[in-house]
Amino acid sequence: MDEGAAPPRVIAIDGPAGSGKSTVARAVADRLDLEYLDTGAMYRGVAHAVLARGVDPADADAVAAVARAVELDVTRSRCLVDGEDASEAIRGPEVTAAVSAVAANPEVRVELVARQRRWVADLGGGVMEGRDIGSVVFPDAELKVYLTASAEVRARRRAAEFPGMDVDRVAAEIRRRDAADSSRAASPLVTADGARVLDTSDLTVDGVVDAIVEMLG
Numbered sequence: 001m002d003e004g005a006a007p008p009r010v011i012a013i014d015g016p017a018g019s020g021k022s023t024v025a026r027a028v029a030d031r032l033d034l035e036y037l038d039t040g041a042m043y044r045g046v047a048h049a050v051l052a053r054g055v056d057p058a059d060a061d062a063v064a065a066v067a068r069a070v071e072l073d074v075t076r077s078r079c080l081v082d083g084e085d086a087s088e089a090i091r092g093p094e095v096t097a098a099v100s101a102v103a104a105n106p107e108v109r110v111e112l113v114a115r116q117r118r119w120v121a122d123l124g125g126g127v128m129e130g131r132d133i134g135s136v137v138f139p140d141a142e143l144k145v146y147l148t149a150s151a152e153v154r155a156r157r158r159a160a161e162f163p164g165m166d167v168d169r170v171a172a173e174i175r176r177r178d179a180a181d182s183s184r185a186a187s188p189l190v191t192a193d194g195a196r197v198l199d200t201s202d203l204t205v206d207g208v209v210d211a212i213v214e215m216l217g
């Protein structure tokens with residue numbers, strides 16, 4: 001073993017939908033010149049593959065088999081699923097409706113967590129965002145941040161990403177997904193031990209990034 005190698009540097013950013021995770025995690029990675037991984041895109045990529053293969057999202061064994069077999073290539077700017085660019089499809093309503101069931105599948109989580117840890121081992125660390133990064137994937141991360149925002153602010157942010165979509169419908173979808181992500185048995189959305197909680201409701205992106213960089217000391 002190379003004893004001189006620096007340990008991987010991981011910054012874990014977790015939180016519910018619309019808390020600003022993706023925007024903030026990307027900006028923190030840019031500011032610190034670190035790699036960035038959106039683990040939600042990986043769960044979405046599996047959900048996309050499940051639908052594309054005609055598998056029932058409720059069929060746990062079949063979904064787990066897809067997770068183990070699927071080729072996922074998630075980079076900062078795109079998501080390839082089995083070699084095809086699914087960057088837009090994974091944000092669409094079909095995948096969004098199916099992803100909670102896929103993410104609740106313990107075998108899917110085992111597979112994706114292993115891939116996430118491999119990503120860190122290969123790249124030497126980075127900023128990783130999701131729901132369970134600080135609690136399960138990297139509990140020893142250098143910094144764990146739990147971003148939150150009021151339900152109303154989160155719904156408005158999500159609606160702004162999809163012009164023409166009704167804020168009330170987005171709010172209902174967010175509530176449904178929050179409830180599913182927080183109440184599932186396998187790695188529910190929780191504030192990890194030692195995580196710093198940051199409410200982004202009244203902060204700008206730069207303000208949140210400044211606060212996170214300051215936490216690193």
Ligand code: DC
Nearest residue numbers: 039040041043099100103130131132
């Ligand atoms: O962050 P997002 O909306 O793209 O996440 C998509 C879904 O994946 C969401 O329902 C929660 C789930 N997810 C998860 O369970 N664990 C992660 N580390 C990331 C996302």
